[in-house]
Amino acid sequence: MRNYLLLGSLLAFLAVALGAFGSHILQSELTEDRYSTYQIAVQYHLFGSLSVLIAALVMDKLSGHSIKWAGRMLVAGTVIFPGSIYILSLTGIGIFGALAPIGGTSFLIGFLLISVAAWKHR
Template sequence: MNYRWLHVSGVSGLLAVAFGAFGAHSLQPSMTSELQAVYETAVNYHFYHTFALLAVALLGAHIKHSMINWVGYCFLMGVLLFSGSLYLLSITGIRWLGMVTPLGGILLLSGWLLLVVLARKHARLRLKAD
């Protein structure tokens, strides 16, 4: 197990729960329905990729390749930019923050793509070993 990524996924999960609760109990009365939907999207993607980071931590024990760290970096930076920009946009209403969101989305997609590449590479190596 990769304990660095386990730590990162734990912190990410803690923050996802905190942001979700904060949004549901403190922000909801003061937000428009449109901004509530934006905030909920941020929380959902934050949670999805917290579990992806946990998978990176667990896979790190079985796949000894530096690419697994790049998967984690893409997921982490993707959450920070994607969910982070949506959190800020929905709380502040500053619309230009929405221009940052696609960069985070590209990083999240890159993380998944790298995971696919790594899985194929690992499968080929296992086939050669057998």
């Protein structure tokens, strides 16, 4: 639980910092489309960070492998999904957009595993 609280809070800190960086520095440097893409990355980054924190908070209530793997998958999704979109928005290199579905799938698996852990809880 402690590790996921630490990761989730650091990821949330980074999401807010990158959001501020985008608003204050990048907005005038990027095209409107690329800035919009960057903002989507910030939104999913914060969403994923909060998901990791929520998973951490329920880990002591929902024991087992499912909840631990849920945390891992949510961390992976939070790094890969917005990370690939950040890189895409900053570089314009389209191949990075192809990585986003891997992160999105990690999110979906993480949420599903939380459901499994809740279902198994007595």
